[in-house]
Amino acid sequence: MNYSSLEKNIKNIQKDFDESLIKFKKDDIFNNKESIYTKWTVYTKEDKKRIKRKWSDIKNNFVKLKKIIDISKFRYLFTLDFNNFLVSYYSVNIYYNNLRELNKAFWIHEEFIRQLLDDKFEYNYNSISSYIYRYKFYYFLNYPRKFVILLTNRVDKDLYWIIDEIKKWENLRKEQRFFFDRKNIYYYFRHKSLSLQYYISKYIWNFFSSMKFKTRKYWLITTENQEKCLKQILPWDIILIRSNWIWKNILIPGFWKHMSMYLWIWKYIKDNFKKSPKWLIDDSHYIIEAVWLWVRIVEFKEICKYNDYLWVIRPKFSDDKKHRAIKEAMQNLGMKYDFLFNYYSDKSFVCSELITKSYLKENKDDEWLTIKLEKIGLGLTYPPNNIVKKMDEEKELKNKELEVIIFIDSLERKKINFINESENDFLSSWNRTWFSGSFLSNVKKTRFSIPVSIVFKA
Numbered sequence: 001m002n003y004s005s006l007e008k009n010i011k012n013i014q015k016d017f018d019e020s021l022i023k024f025k026k027d028d029i030f031n032n033k034e035s036i037y038t039k040w041t042v043y044t045k046e047d048k049k050r051i052k053r054k055w056s057d058i059k060n061n062f063v064k065l066k067k068i069i070d071i072s073k074f075r076y077l078f079t080l081d082f083n084n085f086l087v088s089y090y091s092v093n094i095y096y097n098n099l100r101e102l103n104k105a106f107w108i109h110e111e112f113i114r115q116l117l118d119d120k121f122e123y124n125y126n127s128i129s130s131y132i133y134r135y136k137f138y139y140f141l142n143y144p145r146k147f148v149i150l151l152t153n154r155v156d157k158d159l160y161w162i163i164d165e166i167k168k169w170e171n172l173r174k175e176q177r178f179f180f181d182r183k184n185i186y187y188y189f190r191h192k193s194l195s196l197q198y199y200i201s202k203y204i205w206n207f208f209s210s211m212k213f214k215t216r217k218y219w220l221i222t223t224e225n226q227e228k229c230l231k232q233i234l235p236w237d238i239i240l241i242r243s244n245w246i247w248k249n250i251l252i253p254g255f256w257k258h259m260s261m262y263l264w265i266w267k268y269i270k271d272n273f274k275k276s277p278k279w280l281i282d283d284s285h286y287i288i289e290a291v292w293l294w295v296r297i298v299e300f301k302e303i304c305k306y307n308d309y310l311w312v313i314r315p316k317f318s319d320d321k322k323h324r325a326i327k328e329a330m331q332n333l334g335m336k337y338d339f340l341f342n343y344y345s346d347k348s349f350v351c352s353e354l355i356t357k358s359y360l361k362e363n364k365d366d367e368w369l370t371i372k373l374e375k376i377g378l379g380l381t382y383p384p385n386n387i388v389k390k391m392d393e394e395k396e397l398k399n400k401e402l403e404v405i406i407f408i409d410s411l412e413r414k415k416i417n418f419i420n421e422s423e424n425d426f427l428s429s430w431n432r433t434w435f436s437g438s439f440l441s442n443v444k445k446t447r448f449s450i451p452v453s454i455v456f457k458a
Helices: 003-025 046-080 081-122 125-133 137-140 144-155 157-168 174-192 194-209 223-232 266-272 302-307 320-332 351-358 385-392 425-429
Strands: 239-244 258-265 285-290 295-299 309-315 375-376 379-382 403-409 416-419
Touching: 003 046, 003 081, 003 125, 003 157, 046 125, 081 125, 081 144, 081 157, 081 379, 125 174, 125 302, 125 375, 137 295, 144 157, 157 403, 174 194, 223 258, 223 302, 223 309, 223 375, 223 403, 223 416, 239 302, 239 351, 258 302, 258 320, 258 416, 266 320, 285 302, 285 351, 295 302, 309 385, 309 425, 385 403, 385 425
Parallel strands: none
Antiparallel strands: 239 258, 239 309, 258 285, 285 295, 309 403, 375 379, 403 416
């Protein structure tokens, strides 16, 4: 190894890293201290593009440093040369400290940034940081510094600068290292175990989805009410639905269990959006939704056929924003279902994630649907019921983001389906019981009982 040029190479790598980190820290997501940027916030397309662009510069410095470590470490193992040992020791510690500085810069956005990098980069933060926990790397990282300093007379003169640099280092406290390593290792193993978590979640979800609490050959939404709904609904409207007496209701919090977007007749979709299947019928009405298999397009009458309640909500945005929302949803056709409920991943979607992401900001000046994410189990998501709760909480506001179009309600015990025109019933429906969905769920004397029969769908 040419030790005379090594100093220049390493210092240039460190200089590039420092400059890249400064640019990274200056990004808008770190500077914006407004209330929307809480621990579990949502991010714009522009945010994601900037972080990905800045990460490309940062990760290149780790890759270059890793090459120097690998070469010097390999030579030391075969020659036991102090020069290569010193280079390995210095490079490993620089690598580790740079990781710590980068991780501190993530701040409260760590969950989002890690997931974004995992989705888009082979050299993501997890893969780069996992390198420091290999045995040979850890050996150099934990070697006593006082012994390294004693190598002054045993190494090449071109490496004396490393000794001088090491003497300037401050001792890193054990609790600082422990905190960083614990968090790093947790995220690394969580990342590695995602495939197992996905399989388990998928199995549990599919098992419960295949069962009902009650034998029933009918659903409450009538054809007449479907027709009334179609006369009022417009493309880009958000549709909420639920069915009673199914096990899945236990797994999803809140009264409303599913969210989709109305697309209108197929001729309109085909004429306005390039990414669309060609095999559907021109005059049929369609919606787009994320179900347990994938993101799909299905006829509107299909979601009415197997449900008991339906509510249409209209976003009050510009026509351009609504058109872009449909386009955004259509671009995700065929994406798999997100059994991990990870809102920060763009590789898979749950129903509410598909629709709400379509109405998020593309840039900081764009219109958007303001939402607050929730931790559910191990995942981070936005339950369908929360959009109704949001409307109820904001009902006194003048500039509402959403408005009620039609509410198809039901009386389970009487097997009655009707158009409910009570605004209070619209907005308070999020507070009905999770499971039975009884219209009288808020009445104190109402008793709740579970039928004994449990059947599987064919």
